Amino acid sequence: MLPNGAIASTGCCRWCCDYINRRPSPLVAYWYGPDNAEFRRFVRGTRSGGVARNDFAAQMIPSAAPFGGVGRSGTGAYHGKAGFDAFSHHRTVVGTDLPFTITGRAAPPFTPSMRATTALGLRLARNRTRRRLRRSR
The missing domain is CATH 1.20.5 (Single alpha-helices involved in coiled-coils or other helix-helix interfaces)
Structure with a gap:
């Protein structure tokens, strides 16, 4: 468990989305599972600064990808081209199907x-x- 975060092992995407949406928007929402229709429902059904799939903190690695929050987790994204798009929010969604995590090496x-x-x-x-x-x- 992380500050303002939750870990849920569930097959119910709707429950997870409702749980996240009842709280202040997180800087990042983490999804551990396949890139399937349920994952896409999770991305569409939640509000967060970004989404990382099957890895921790991977959303900060692409240098041209925007990174920042929405609501209480921050406003705007100042990374790469996003500095020019400061008054809009481009949500970063990253994922991996590798047998290891990139950030696990840290x-x-x-x-x-x-x-x-x-x-x-x-x-x-x-x-x-x-x-x-x-x-x-």
């Missing part, structure tokens, strides 16, 4: 290959940020 224990992969990712992100800063001058 928690110990860290193997040598995980450390190397993380170092490479940070180096690439740093270089991309430097290029963007040079272009903006």
Whole structure:
């Protein structure tokens, strides 16, 4: 259980949607299950800043995707192009069918290959940020 969050193991999408909609809109709604009609009903039937399917915090990874909340969880999304669309809300919906979670690599224990992969990712992100800063001058 997370602050202002709930974990429900249920086959009733309507119950989950009602439960979420009776409370302040969450920053992110998490769905663990297949990308099927029930998942699409969940996305359409709830109000949240974004939706992540089968992974935790994956909605923040795509650099061009908007990230932000609605209602009490925040207003607007200032990430990538969304900075120009500040007065509208483009909801991010991400998901994975991989046998592992991308964000699962962010928690110990860290193997040598995980450390190397993380170092490479940070180096690439740093270089991309430097290029963007040079272009903006």
